[in-house]
Amino acid sequence: MRVGVHINRFEHPGGGPALGAELAAAGRAAEAAGLGWLSVMDHYFQMETNGGAEAPMLEAYTTLGFLAGHTSTVRLGALVTGVTYRHPGLLAKIATTLDVLSAGRATLGIGAAWYDREHRGLGVEFPPVAERFERLDETLRICRQMWDPADNGPFEGRHYRLAETLCVPAPVSSPHPEIMIGGGGEKKTLRLVARHADACNLFASSPEEIAHKLDVLRRHCDTEGRDEAAIRRTVLYVGDAVNEGDLDTFTRDITGYTKLGIDTVILAPSTGEAAAFIEDFAAPAVQRLAELD
Secondary structure, three states, rough: EEEEEEEOOOOOOHHHHHHHHHHHOOOHHHHOOOOEEEEEEOOOOOOHHOOOOOOOOOOOOHHHHHHOOOOOEEEEEEEEEEOOOOOOOHHHHHHHHHHHHOOEEEEEEOOOOOHHHHHHHHOOOOOOOHHHHHHHHHHHHHHHHHHHOOOOOOOOOOOEOOOOOOOOOOOOOOOOOEEEOOOOOOOOOHHHHHOOEEEEEEOOOOHHOOOOOOOOHHHHHHHHHHHHHHHEEEEEEEEEEHHHOOOHHHHHHHHOOOHHHEEEEEOOOOOOOHHHHHHHHHHHHHHHHHHHO
């Protein structure tokens, strides 16, 4: 099992001017620690649980492009992009650019979106949840079409219509950048994982709950004609052990997931100083999890 880090806070003692150096240091620390994943949050406003809309929040793909320039091995992605944030044609182009400039290390992390305040705040349409899932399905179909050099359009959907699905240069990743869908909704989200995704991300609530979610995913894969083993499984660990720096408790918590085929456990620092978190906790966690394999 590999370790990833999700940067979801951007407050720093040095304020905004210090964030560039902090993120560059986080990238270097991630490489030195042997992390398998480095992601950032994709929101317009910071979440209420992390300080609210008045707390700092960087634009995700600009930040990922910066991290691409300060790393060479770690996989990069947003965890996760709300489908409402960008037009799907533009999103495919942005993800392709990250993939090209990172030499094939980009993951398109995406979900149905949920944070209504940020949409209202910046005047972005926030459709009802059923429509957001329809848009998510169409967006993933558009991305796959844009990444298919043999099919340059058009695309005619219920919510999106593209006359040409050109995407030049093409992604470096073959056959396309990894698609990760975040969330564990059993009727819609996991069905879309089975239909479109190369990876999924679930909250590490308990090994029993994750086993159940993976069983639901397996049934959806059977319906969709997918090999569920082809879908990379990741979990976001949100236990107190991370904030407390308790590596022993973290290791015990994760042990129950080792038999579920989890590829990567993702950790989130509780402050904007990600580099120190990676060095002090994530790097030792890499060694601990290697001992469990």
